[in-house]
Amino acid sequence: MNLESMTALELGAAIKKGEISAVEAAKFSLEQIDKYDRKFSCFVTVQDDVISRAEEVQKKICSGEYISPLAGVPMGIKDNMCQKGIQTSCGSRMLYNFKPTYSATAVELMMNAGAVPLGKLNMDEFAMGSTSETSWFGATRNPWNINCVPGGSSGGSAAAVAAGECFYSLGSDTGGSIRQPASFCGVTGIKPTYGSVSRFGLVAYASSLDQIGPIARNAADCAAVLGEIMKQDKRDNTSVETRGVDLQAVLNADVKGMRIGIPTDFFGEGLDREVAAAVEAAAKQLESMGAAVEKFDMPIVKYAIPAYYIIASAEASSNLSRYDGIKYGYRAENAADLLDLYTKTRSEGFGMEVKRRIMLGCFVLSSGYYDAYYRKALQAKALIKSAFDRAFEKYDLILGPVAPTTALKIGENLADPLKMYLGDIYTVMINLAGLPAASVPCGFDSNGMPVGMHLIGNYFDESKILGAAHAYQQVTDWHTRRPAGLNSIQTI
Amino acid sequence: MYNTKVWETVMGLEVHVELATKTKIFCSCTTEFGGAPNTHCCPICTGMPGVLPSLNRAVVEYATKAGLALNCEITRYNKFDRKNYFYPDLPKAYQISQLYLPICRNGGIEIEAEDGGKKIIGIHEIHMEEDAGKLVHDPSTGSTMVDYNRCGVPLIEIVSEPDFRSANEVVRYLEKLKAILQFIGVSDCKMQEGSLRADVNLSVHPAGSEKFGTRTEMKNMNSFKAIVRAINYEAKRQIDVLEHGGEVIQETRRWDDSRDASFAMRSKEDAQDYKYFPEPDLIPIEISEEVIAETKKSLPELPEAKRQRYISELGLSEYDASQLTTSKALVDLFEQNLAAGYPAKELANWIMGEVMHMLSDSGREPEDMAFDYGYLGSLIGMVQKNEITRNTAKKVFKAVFEEGCDPVKFVEEHNLKTVTDTGAVKAAIEEVVAANQKSAEEYRSGKEKALQYLIGQSMRALRGKADPQTVTAILKEILG
Numbered sequence: 001m002n003l004e005s006m007t008a009l010e011l012g013a014a015i016k017k018g019e020i021s022a023v024e025a026a027k028f029s030l031e032q033i034d035k036y037d038r039k040f041s042c043f044v045t046v047q048d049d050v051i052s053r054a055e056e057v058q059k060k061i062c063s064g065e066y067i068s069p070l071a072g073v074p075m076g077i078k079d080n081m082c083q084k085g086i087q088t089s090c091g092s093r094m095l096y097n098f099k100p101t102y103s104a105t106a107v108e109l110m111m112n113a114g115a116v117p118l119g120k121l122n123m124d125e126f127a128m129g130s131t132s133e134t135s136w137f138g139a140t141r142n143p144w145n146i147n148c149v150p151g152g153s154s155g156g157s158a159a160a161v162a163a164g165e166c167f168y169s170l171g172s173d174t175g176g177s178i179r180q181p182a183s184f185c186g187v188t189g190i191k192p193t194y195g196s197v198s199r200f201g202l203v204a205y206a207s208s209l210d211q212i213g214p215i216a217r218n219a220a221d222c223a224a225v226l227g228e229i230m231k232q233d234k235r236d237n238t239s240v241e242t243r244g245v246d247l248q249a250v251l252n253a254d255v256k257g258m259r260i261g262i263p264t265d266f267f268g269e270g271l272d273r274e275v276a277a278a279v280e281a282a283a284k285q286l287e288s289m290g291a292a293v294e295k296f297d298m299p300i301v302k303y304a305i306p307a308y309y310i311i312a313s314a315e316a317s318s319n320l321s322r323y324d325g326i327k328y329g330y331r332a333e334n335a336a337d338l339l340d341l342y343t344k345t346r347s348e349g350f351g352m353e354v355k356r357r358i359m360l361g362c363f364v365l366s367s368g369y370y371d372a373y374y375r376k377a378l379q380a381k382a383l384i385k386s387a388f389d390r391a392f393e394k395y396d397l398i399l400g401p402v403a404p405t406t407a408l409k410i411g412e413n414l415a416d417p418l419k420m421y422l423g424d425i426y427t428v429m430i431n432l433a434g435l436p437a438a439s440v441p442c443g444f445d446s447n448g449m450p451v452g453m454h455l456i457g458n459y460f461d462e463s464k465i466l467g468a469a470h471a472y473q474q475v476t477d478w479h480t481r482r483p484a485g486l487n488s489i490q491t492i
Numbered sequence: 493m494y495n496t497k498v499w500e501t502v503m504g505l506e507v508h509v510e511l512a513t514k515t516k517i518f519c520s521c522t523t524e525f526g527g528a529p530n531t532h533c534c535p536i537c538t539g540m541p542g543v544l545p546s547l548n549r550a551v552v553e554y555a556t557k558a559g560l561a562l563n564c565e566i567t568r569y570n571k572f573d574r575k576n577y578f579y580p581d582l583p584k585a586y587q588i589s590q591l592y593l594p595i596c597r598n599g600g601i602e603i604e605a606e607d608g609g610k611k612i613i614g615i616h617e618i619h620m621e622e623d624a625g626k627l628v629h630d631p632s633t634g635s636t637m638v639d640y641n642r643c644g645v646p647l648i649e650i651v652s653e654p655d656f657r658s659a660n661e662v663v664r665y666l667e668k669l670k671a672i673l674q675f676i677g678v679s680d681c682k683m684q685e686g687s688l689r690a691d692v693n694l695s696v697h698p699a700g701s702e703k704f705g706t707r708t709e710m711k712n713m714n715s716f717k718a719i720v721r722a723i724n725y726e727a728k729r730q731i732d733v734l735e736h737g738g739e740v741i742q743e744t745r746r747w748d749d750s751r752d753a754s755f756a757m758r759s760k761e762d763a764q765d766y767k768y769f770p771e772p773d774l775i776p777i778e779i780s781e782e783v784i785a786e787t788k789k790s791l792p793e794l795p796e797a798k799r800q801r802y803i804s805e806l807g808l809s810e811y812d813a814s815q816l817t818t819s820k821a822l823v824d825l826f827e828q829n830l831a832a833g834y835p836a837k838e839l840a841n842w843i844m845g846e847v848m849h850m851l852s853d854s855g856r857e858p859e860d861m862a863f864d865y866g867y868l869g870s871l872i873g874m875v876q877k878n879e880i881t882r883n884t885a886k887k888v889f890k891a892v893f894e895e896g897c898d899p900v901k902f903v904e905e906h907n908l909k910t911v912t913d914t915g916a917v918k919a920a921i922e923e924v925v926a927a928n929q930k931s932a933e934e935y936r937s938g939k940e941k942a943l944q945y946l947i948g949q950s951m952r953a954l955r956g957k958a959d960p961q962t963v964t965a966i967l968k969e970i971l972g
Binding site: 080081082088090095098100101102104199200201202203204206207208234235236237238314315317318321322324326327328338342362365366367370374 | 535538539540541542543544545546547574576578580583584585586638765767768769772773774775
């Protein structure tokens with residue numbers, strides 16, 4: 001049995017059949033982490049109860065308590081999702097010592113399905129960034145090229161799956177944080193419809209945009225994870241009842257007769273030629289499989305980035321105010337008085353990018369500026385939403401690139417935040433509209449770095465997106481390729 | 493006092509009322525007052541990372557009730573907003589409140605004006621929000637600690653129009669407001685426990701002028717008396733400033749009751765920018781016409797209606813009826829015993845007399861009366877049946893009020909029943925006369941004062957248990 005090439009569902013089936021135990025699977029993942037993680041720095045925390053949890057899970061699989069197709073499969077969790085008793089740092093010095101007394105609903109649901117959590121995955125600090133370099137715990141590396149970033153903010157979640165350190169992971173996506181790293185690391189990831197996965201226990205960045213979703217080796221694995229976590233939750237007032245994801249429907253789907261729209265505005269200035277070529281080739285592939293592919297105009301695209309950075313920063317400035325050194329987390333020493341304690345704690349506890357967005361957020365919410373920025377951004381958000389509503393009257397899915405480029409070199413973007421923000425152009429508008437969208441591997445550039453295509457669906461059409469992705473993955477092998485260097489990398 | 497012919501004072505009130513829901517506004521922790529520090533809280537009300545608020549629908553119901561009882565329009569489509577500021581008692585560093593779409597608007601309460609006529613005090617709006625925790629300063633260590641028990645207790649803030657012209661009007665409004673909220677059961681309105689807190693916005697301007705002066709806001713008054721003192725102090729202070737050619741600074745001032753003065757906390761210049769924006773964690777709340785109609789129907793008889801009924805149907809005086817209906821506790825005491833068959837006027841006399849007397853002596857609020865309300869009726873019953881004298885009854889009531897004693901048992905245990913056996917009374921008086929021959933002689937020689945002395949001695953010998961008129965009659969008979 002070659003565990004290295006197995007998907008989460010394949011491993012789950014093997015565990016169910018008794019071909020391998022949950023404990024052996026867990027041991028394998030721990031070995032992989034041991035082998036590769038010092039190179040890629042995907043994990044911030046590796047739990048010390050992995051084996052005992054796997055033993056417990058195995059018992060419950062045998063007794064019939066755990067019947068999920070993913071029961072017993074090792075999982076990684078982005079470090080902004082609370083897990084009872086486990087350090088949840090959000091990649092920040094501010095929460096370097098924070099251990100929640102509660103678990104996120106998504107984590108709890110996976111635990112109820114028999115997941116074996118391996119530990120917490122690295123990320124951009126408080127999910128702010130597109131490179132996973134802003135973490136207090138250091139940068140995560142791209143398994144396809146360790147001089148490149150894995151994308152972000154769920155860089156650890158994508159890189160760990162690409163490196164085979166876990167079989168699937170939970171990420172979060174506020175402006176592309178699942179899809180862009182999935183694209184950079186050659187794995188499949190989906191951000192579901194806003195409200196379909198509970199945000200309870202997800203440390204907030206921008207509450208109206210944040211959404212939890214899976215990153216895995218293929219669309220079917222993503223469907224299986226979503227099937228467990230797309231549940232309405234009383235603890236999240238914004239969560240809604242959905243029809244969930246039907247794994248069987250995804251596995252049986254085809255794209256024949258599907259109407260796929262490609263916004264011409266997604267292929268304008270700034271898009272890398274090789275990325276464009278790979279995405280266009282994917283569109284041709286889908287067309288050859290029976291989909292009706294058509295180009296259309298969507299000029300609203302240009303408002304997405306300013307609207308996103310205003311709304312996200314505004315909410316972030318408020319959400320991150322609670323980190324004040326009073327109750328938990330980092331507290332500065334030698335403060336003269338209360339104001340000094342706040343100032344020192346927040347100056348020392350937060351990194352540059354977080355501070356930049358807090359200041360931006362405070363500015364756009366200040367009296368006298370609210371109408372000029374925040375209110376305008378909300379109007380742009382509404383326009384973007386209605387533009388997509390109109391598009392979905394004509395199309396089943398919208399296809400485009402996830403990011404304008406493949407993975408950048410470490411350090412390349414850190415010095416130029418504006419350039420980094422522009423890299424989010426295709427992803428942020430999906431969060432503003434609240435739509436579901438996936439990144440699906442569709443090729444490589446001439447440097448051997450993966451390219452992802454963006455499949456965007458209408459509200460609650462996760463099954464349609466993943467069905468199309470699964471059909472595509474039945475006839476392509478981009479998603480099964482492994483970084484060449486993996487086996488030759490020596491344990492340091 | 494300053495000259496009201498020259499200066500006019502204008503006030504508006506912001507009243508915070510803690511709602512009496514069982515659980516907090518966004519989590520299931522208890523709202524009970526007190527408790528050891530940080531025992532009534534959870535990750536949600538202490539703002540831990542990743543937690544989310546879940547709205548307690550009872551808060552919306554209570555706020556709707558309050559709005560209807562205060563003659564407000566109810567907002568059909570409600571939203572919450574975030575008010576951002578840093579303070580250790582506010583664990584999220586923002587308060588979930590309502591800025592753009594408050595639940596109630598355009599209400600009012602009728603009060604008696606200074607000239608004796610009626611006057612409507614307008615209510616600009618009522619909004620829902622969460623309370624903050626409390627900082628506890630420990631003087632022994634010099635450290636400050638935070639108690640989050642109060643965090644997330646639901647509040648409504650009732651914002652009046654600037655319709656007040658005197659401290660008396662403010663107190664009358666507050667008394668009415670308090671009574672209404674108590675009657676509809678949305679709050680216990682205990683100022684001492686902070687469940688009713690009033691901030692006063694005050695300005696002065698030359699009488700006759702249309703334009704209001706610069707206002708200040710005063711906080712931290714925890715009794716009606718403190719509010720009156722604070723208002724008088726602040727009006728005088730502003731007038732002094734203006735009469736000496738100065739300018740009133742727009743600022744927030746803190747009343748210090750022990751020093752009988754207020755002190756500037758912060759001026760408008762360093763006023764906070766609260767950076768309000770819509771709360772993204774809570775979806776909008778819609779209140780349907782049916783819910784509003786049902787809530788309206790469910791409102792109990794309000795104090796004003798009761799007051800009128802007490803006058804027209806029960807024959808109480810205007811004054812008694814008004815006083816009684818200022819407090820739900822007094823009304824409960826009255827109506828419970830009325831229902832048990834005791835006469836309205838006798839009950840009103842007792843409440844207006846002994847009960848009020850005991851309350852003012854003890855400095856307690858009516859809602860703090862801890863005795864079984866039925867005891868007042870039992871006591872009146874004993875007087876009616878001549879089992880005890882009125883004087884004895886007053887003494888017994890003290891025990892009822894202070895210790896919650898059952899008056900019937902108390903009278904028996906302390907052997908306080910009126911001595912009805914005239915033989916025994918006569919024997920006791922004869923003994924007194926025998927022991928006070930000098931006074932007896934004085935009386936016989938025409939000194940009326942001596943009789944009073946002998947009556948006193950006799951009552952004392954009988955331990956107050958005899959009817960004083962009977963005692964006087966027997967004494968006169970013996971003294972011939």
